Amino acid sequence: MTSVIPETSTTTSDPRAQSTDKPRQPGTCADWPGICTEAESGHFDHSNHGHQVVDKSGVQLLDVGFAALSNDSNPRPVIYIGSEDWAPDEFHAASAAVRQLMDTGDDMAERTMLRQGNGEAALARIDQKIKGERTRMIAMVAHQRRVRIELRPSRTPFTESDTEQTASAAFSLACDAVGIALAKSPDKAGMVRALRAMVDLYADEASA
Ligand SMILES: [Zn+2]
Known part of the structure; x- marks a missing residue:
């Protein structure tokens, strides 16, 4: 390993x-x-x-x-x-290429596992990878926010706790995802209803 x-x-x-x-x-x-x-x-x-x-x-x-x-x-x-x-401003293209290469490796591994009749394990790996990427995205959004604040020192310093930073970043990502889902969905009204039901559920939980 x-x-x-x-x-x-x-x-x-x-x-x-x-x-x-x-x-x-x-x-x-x-x-x-x-x-x-x-x-x-x-x-x-x-x-x-x-x-x-x-x-x-x-x-x-x-x-x-x-x-x-x-x-x-x-x-x-x-x-x-x-x-x-x-150069620092060139590096992101290089790191994206390396990351993409590793995704190719993951894809090969998953297809091989499927071929070997190990599909459930392959699915579990993909699930694990999605969770990892989600955590990475949330950390990246929090990082973006810290950099923004550093660029404007006149603004309020970043004093939120790690948990609050994670919550704000995850919320911002969730809003982006909802926007994409609505833009792509052929049944926007149905999706909005489902979203409203979900929000109601969370509202009940939050007030409980
Ligand atoms: Zn030095």
């Missing part, structure tokens, strides 16, 4: 991977706060290494990290996957 728990990386000649023990928490770096994990005061080489996926024997399959090195003539920060660097 492939582990996503970061472990000590294998030896590599890549200078960016020189200190890849377990990923450290971003520290007190003044240049790249919340990103750089270099702890030494007054450091010039900024980085965040050690995020990796390993194979069954613990050998690194893929790693992701951040580097902004002072020995470059034009020290621009990069996000890397393996040995390839991307």
Whole structure:
């Protein structure tokens, strides 16, 4: 089984991977706060290494990290996957492609399980994946909200608890989903009735 728990990386000649023990928490770096994990005061080489996926024997399959090195003539920060660097604004296209590749792998695994007569287990995996993605989406919406607030410091700071953040993000996603469902449904009136019944049920629960 492939582990996503970061472990000590294998030896590599890549200078960016020189200190890849377990990923450290971003520290007190003044240049790249919340990103750089270099702890030494007054450091010039900024980085965040050690995020990796390993194979069954613990050998690194893929790693992701951040580097902004002072020995470059034009020290621009990069996000890397393996040995390839991307500018931060280019990275999302790369990460989307990797994610899509993993979806292809999941699809292959599920089809193979079906073919092997293991359909129920395949369905359970898909169910698990949907739950995971839902949690990820909620976290992403909460993250988006925090970034929005950070962009407008004059506005109210984000003081909600984690639970409140999750609730707001899930609510916002639910509203989006309802909008899509209504836009796509051939029976909008029926869907609105079903929605109203559901809301009534929740209203009863909330006032109970
Ligand atoms: Zn730094």
